[in-house]
Structure formats: structure tokens, C-alpha cells
Amino acid sequence: MKEFEYFAPKTVEETLSLLSRYKEEAKIMAGGQSILVLMRQGLLAPEYVIDIKGISALDYIAYGEEKGLRIGALTAHRDIEKSQVIQKHFKVLSEMERNLATIQTRNWGTIGGNLCYGHPTGDPAPVLIALDAKLKLAGPGQERMVEMEAFTKDILEVDLRPDEILIEIQIPTPKPHTGTAHDKLMIMQGDTGIVGAAISITLSPGNGVCEDARIALSGAASIPWRAKEAERRLIGKAINDALLEEAGQIASEGADPPSDVHGSAEYRKEMIKVFVKRVGRMALERAKER
Numbered sequence: 001m002k003e004f005e006y007f008a009p010k011t012v013e014e015t016l017s018l019l020s021r022y023k024e025e026a027k028i029m030a031g032g033q034s035i036l037v038l039m040r041q042g043l044l045a046p047e048y049v050i051d052i053k054g055i056s057a058l059d060y061i062a063y064g065e066e067k068g069l070r071i072g073a074l075t076a077h078r079d080i081e082k083s084q085v086i087q088k089h090f091k092v093l094s095e096m097e098r099n100l101a102t103i104q105t106r107n108w109g110t111i112g113g114n115l116c117y118g119h120p121t122g123d124p125a126p127v128l129i130a131l132d133a134k135l136k137l138a139g140p141g142q143e144r145m146v147e148m149e150a151f152t153k154d155i156l157e158v159d160l161r162p163d164e165i166l167i168e169i170q171i172p173t174p175k176p177h178t179g180t181a182h183d184k185l186m187i188m189q190g191d192t193g194i195v196g197a198a199i200s201i202t203l204s205p206g207n208g209v210c211e212d213a214r215i216a217l218s219g220a221a222s223i224p225w226r227a228k229e230a231e232r233r234l235i236g237k238a239i240n241d242a243l244l245e246e247a248g249q250i251a252s253e254g255a256d257p258p259s260d261v262h263g264s265a266e267y268r269k270e271m272i273k274v275f276v277k278r279v280g281r282m283a284l285e286r287a288k289e290r
């Protein structure tokens, strides 16, 4: 690994001032679970590494009915998985985390690092899109909000300027009669998903018709991809298996998955049909219970 200068700031302000000074020559490190792999492989060779894991002010989980859920960018996957508040109000997040990597990686890897890495098979992004999350970014003298849906631009490319960091993930409290579910195709427990689906369904009280639906997929394109046409197939209808199959078919036709050692594009397209139907059923059942 190429030598680099190492900084361990303890505040966001200190971090931003280092980023302003070193700009593109610097790289942020949070849990190091992805960036260190790239550095070891020689794919990334920053002059300066800014290790932000010690900024305790960005490690928190806070919930209020009105404000919804707030997660600090440096919160470890394992803390999200184990949080009582998340298990109670946002069970899908805890379930997603339980299937992400190994306990060792979950102990060190952070939710913010995962999102900023911008990998199309990352598990948190589709779940956060289904939950309509927003991200708070901090730059010199200002903060800005970005929809999770618009944050990933391409493979390993996100909407972050070289002098900005992600500080918080904000998730609104879901409407009543909303159910959200996630599942992914993995060869072994904790594997990176070949494809994954996160689906949120809101039912109209009384008649059980689908009032809103959000379908977000991983491994289906170069970014976490929202299957809007498939969503439209569900909205305004009483959802049943046949309709979920149609939504899966539409999502599969619209997807543009890669072919790699884990599966061909054709295989992924078939699996998208299976997972939209399977996860859609789970989300529907949950929406009926709430």
C-alpha cells in the first residue's frame, strides 16, 4: 500500500477544514471496510487519509414520531441491527442489517460509509429509498439535503463534492397502513446480494387499495434503482399475487443488470421477478397488520 499521511479529527469542523486544505488528494475513511480493500489493491492511493471514525457526535440513533428516525453517518451496521427503537419502528432496517456481511464487518462498517461507497449491490440504499430517506451533507459553511434516491450517480460515484461529508440519514415515520420489507438473493448468509428488493406499500384505510408503493432494487442497474413503472402498476389497485407478478415482470423488463461471475444479466432479470413478488407479498402482509 502506498504511504499516506493520516489524520484522525474529532469534529466535523476539523474534518471539513482538512478536506478544504487537501481536496481531491484526501480520502475520508470511516469503518475502512471498503476503502482499505481498494487501497490494498492499489486502486486508490490517497496522499492523505482522514479517519473520521472518532467523531462520536456522528454516532447516534434518534427517533421521534414527528421527526422520524435520524441516524448519524458513523453509526455501525451492528448498532442499527441491534437498536430497540429500530426493531420497533423500522424493523426492515434491522432485518436488512442482519443479512449484511459478517458480524465483524458490521461492527466496523458504518451506514454512512456504505452509502458513500456507492456500490450498486449495497443493501442499505434500496431500503432507504423504499423508506423515502434523505441525507444531510455538510460542506464548508453550509449543509444541504439530498434524496437518497438521487444520491448514487453511477458505480462507486455519489453526489458528494470533494469538500463535503455525509453526516446524517433522515427517515420519515411511515404513514399508517404501510408495510416495508427487504430480501436479497445470496449464496451464503451475509453475502453481497446478487439482486435485492426493498418494497414499501401503503394501503388506503377501509378498502385496502394500494395508495402508494415504492420498489427499489439492488444489482439491477449501475445504481440502486427505483422501478417506478412497476410501482404504478400497483397504485390504485387491490394488490394480489397476479398483480405482483405483473409488477415483477415490468421491473425485470426495465432493469439493466450487469453480467458477472455471480450471475448473468438474464439470470438477474429472472430473479428480479421472483424477488419483487416475494418481497411485495411480505410488504403487503405488513401493511395489513398496521
Ligand SMILES: Cc1cc2nc3c(=O)[nH]c(=O)nc-3n(C[C@H](O)[C@H](O)[C@H](O)COP(=O)(O)OP(=O)(O)OC[C@H]3O[C@@H](n4cnc5c(N)ncnc54)[C@H](O)[C@@H]3O)c2cc1C
Pocket: 027, 028, 029, 030, 031, 032, 033, 034, 035, 036, 073, 074, 099, 100, 101, 102, 105, 106, 108, 109, 110, 111, 112, 113, 114, 115, 116, 117, 121, 122, 123, 124, 160, 164, 165, 166, 167, 190, 191, 192, 193
Ligand atoms: C467481507 C465484506 C462483506 C460485505 N458485505 C456487504 C453486504 O452484504 N452488503 C452491503 O451492503 N455491504 C457489504 N459490505 C460493505 C461494508 O459492510 C460497509 O458498509 C462498507 O464497506 C462501507 O462502510 P465503512 O464505514 O467501512 O466505509 P469506508 O470503507 O471507510 O468508506 C467507504 C467510502 O465511503 C467514503 N466515506 C465513508 N464515510 C463517509 C462520510 N461520512 N462522508 C463522506 N464520505 C464517506 C470513503 O471515503 C470511501 O470512499 C461488505 C464489506 C466486506 C469487507
